Amino acid sequence: MNKVLSAFVFNLLVWLAVTWTFDPVSLAIGAVLAAAIAFALRNVELEEVPLLLMPHRLLWALLYIPVLFLYVVRANLDVAWRVLHPALPIRPGIVKARTTLKSPGARVLLANSITLTPGTLSVDVVDDTFYVHRIHVPEDDPDGDMERSMGRFESYLRRIFE
Amino acid sequence: MIDFGNPVHLIAFVVMAIGLFFDIVGCLGLVRLPDVYNRLQAGTKCVTLGTFLILLGVLIRFGFDAMGVKALLCLWFIAMTSPTAAHAIARAAHKAGFPLWKGSVVDRYAGSKEDPKGVAS
Amino acid sequence: MSPLDYLLLGLFVAAVLCLWRVVSGPTPADRTVGVDILGVLMVGFCAVLTVKTGKDLYMIVGLAWSLLAFVGALALAKHLEGKRYHD
Numbered sequence: 001m002n003k004v005l006s007a008f009v010f011n012l013l014v015w016l017a018v019t020w021t022f023d024p025v026s027l028a029i030g031a032v033l034a035a036a037i038a039f040a041l042r043n044v045e046l047e048e049v050p051l052l053l054m055p056h057r058l059l060w061a062l063l064y065i066p067v068l069f070l071y072v073v074r075a076n077l078d079v080a081w082r083v084l085h086p087a088l089p090i091r092p093g094i095v096k097a098r099t100t101l102k103s104p105g106a107r108v109l110l111a112n113s114i115t116l117t118p119g120t121l122s123v124d125v126v127d128d129t130f131y132v133h134r135i136h137v138p139e140d141d142p143d144g145d146m147e148r149s150m151g152r153f154e155s156y157l158r159r160i161f162e
Numbered sequence: 163m164i165d166f167g168n169p170v171h172l173i174a175f176v177v178m179a180i181g182l183f184f185d186i187v188g189c190l191g192l193v194r195l196p197d198v199y200n201r202l203q204a205g206t207k208c209v210t211l212g213t214f215l216i217l218l219g220v221l222i223r224f225g226f227d228a229m230g231v232k233a234l235l236c237l238w239f240i241a242m243t244s245p246t247a248a249h250a251i252a253r254a255a256h257k258a259g260f261p262l263w264k265g266s267v268v269d270r271y272a273g274s275k276e277d278p279k280g281v282a283s
Numbered sequence: 284m285s286p287l288d289y290l291l292l293g294l295f296v297a298a299v300l301c302l303w304r305v306v307s308g309p310t311p312a313d314r315t316v317g318v319d320i321l322g323v324l325m326v327g328f329c330a331v332l333t334v335k336t337g338k339d340l341y342m343i344v345g346l347a348w349s350l351l352a353f354v355g356a357l358a359l360a361k362h363l364e365g366k367r368y369h370d
Binding site: 232244 | 296316339350
Binding site: 075083092094116124 | 241
């Protein structure tokens, strides 16, 4: 019951953001739709959402956004340099790296972060092993290098999810 | 509806122009790079950041009103879904056996038990 | 031409590059990548049109487009998985 109610409130907030009006007719339609969706999704389990609402985790999540954004901009400048360079200095390959994160939500976020940052694209996740395509594989110890660059995100994600 | 006398509009336009630069670089990479995975790299990274910055420009231009809030929602959604879609395509392509570029140095995924019919070379 | 028209022109160039990959891509996977990227580019188009016209209609179109592009990309990826390279 509690879950259906919070889903209803969330749906209504999204509806308000999209329509951006307090017109009673629009509000009534939104309320009916929000209730219908909340009822239809009553059996879907979302274990990680209540966890995310704790204040200190929310704070770390908010801090994570600018950190990630800086890495994304750096990654993009790197890729732009490689694309615009006439000789196309790439050295692609797929490497394998292990993560120490346990929770599924943290792993999903880590895979998405990997895809958006320096020359890396997650191809598959099997249990705790990430297969990552890199646009420029370093000469020595390719797997260890990947694990080190994943470590930067892991310390934040662990504080958010675990 | 943009007025360069207004500093807010000017900042919004500069942010959107930077976004456009990344969009064009991403599409150039899509054309220039040699194989599916490299194209996906350039395409996803640069075009996601480019569109992200263009939507950020809309948010700066309008502030929090009917259009700005929609831009914010759209921005969050693009940032979450675009890497997921790229991941799905890369995985499907590798499972279907599309080969890496011949200059690739290492492929640890090929031959692993999750990818039986992959390009084990 | 207003400054925003130049932005639209630039996005048009990017979209043509992307379409070239869709048309000429040597493998089905390349075409799929092109379609996925084109969907994200179109959201940028809608955003620039929102600023140009000042109507929130375009932003609604962009929001719906980003949702549908994601679902479409997932469906195409699923379809791709069933294919073999030598088909």
